[in-house]
Amino acid sequence: MIKHYYWPTPNGHKTAIMLEEVELEYEVCTVNILEGDQFDPAFIAISPNNRIPAIVDTDGPQGEPYTVFESGAILMYLAEKTGKLWPQDSVERYDVIQWLMFQMGNVGPMFGQNGYFQGYCPEDVPLAKERYHNVCKQLYGVMDRRLGESEYLAGSNYSIADVATFPWAMPKQQEMHRIDITQYPNVKRWSETVAMRPAVQRGIAVMAEDMKVGNPTEETYNNMFGAKQFKQ
Numbered sequence: 001m002i003k004h005y006y007w008p009t010p011n012g013h014k015t016a017i018m019l020e021e022v023e024l025e026y027e028v029c030t031v032n033i034l035e036g037d038q039f040d041p042a043f044i045a046i047s048p049n050n051r052i053p054a055i056v057d058t059d060g061p062q063g064e065p066y067t068v069f070e071s072g073a074i075l076m077y078l079a080e081k082t083g084k085l086w087p088q089d090s091v092e093r094y095d096v097i098q099w100l101m102f103q104m105g106n107v108g109p110m111f112g113q114n115g116y117f118q119g120y121c122p123e124d125v126p127l128a129k130e131r132y133h134n135v136c137k138q139l140y141g142v143m144d145r146r147l148g149e150s151e152y153l154a155g156s157n158y159s160i161a162d163v164a165t166f167p168w169a170m171p172k173q174q175e176m177h178r179i180d181i182t183q184y185p186n187v188k189r190w191s192e193t194v195a196m197r198p199a200v201q202r203g204i205a206v207m208a209e210d211m212k213v214g215n216p217t218e219e220t221y222n223n224m225f226g227a228k229q230f231k232q
Contacts, residue, residue: 002026003056008207011071013167015053017203022082034220072104075160085160096154099161110135111168140184147186166194
């Protein structure tokens with residue numbers, strides 16, 4: 001059994017999709033980041049940087065419970081545990097790892113900053129909006145060129161690299177990030193293809209109605225973006 005510490009954000013969607021793809025039994029353990037559940041010491045004991053998602057595999061290595069935090073590490077762990085979406089060939093596996101790291105080190109952080117300044121920042125900061133929007137478009141260009149060469153990010157087969165990246169580039173995120181997807185036809189094709197997968201649809205649907213930030217209250221903003229983040 002996988003205990004899935006979760007809230008329906010792009011990073012949360014990654015692991016929800018992955019659990020559906022690999023067909024492991026899991027239990028959703030809600031971590032409401034709007035209300036500050038991520039600062040609960042019991043959760044920080046599982047995820048030291050107070051970020052979702054995290055998992056506890058009750059049947060981990062040697063049959064003992066095992067905790068994994070950081071979404072990319074969770075995807076790799078579940079792929080190795082099940083042998084799915086994870087090539088055995090070393091070259092193909094490192095192709096997957098490279099594109100997974102591209103998402104973890106670039107797409108997630110930069111798209112997240114773009115989304116913050118475009119939609120959540122209480123001040124209008126034109127320089128930040130322009131900077132992160134341009135970085136976002138540059139990364140879309142990288143993906144578009146890659147997906148012009150191969151069906152999926154790491155090659156001809158769907159993998160954890162696609163699982164990791166899709167939630168940051170699905171239509172809802174494109175709108176938030178002010179991206180005209182018609183300028184990136186290969187990303188558009190890939191995004192539509194991934195979105196049709198039943199496991200992806202099931203993963204995105206987990207608690208889909210709960211992440212409704214809209215105009216955040218002062219408390220919600222502080223829990224998600226404010227000084228409380230730095231008091232751990």
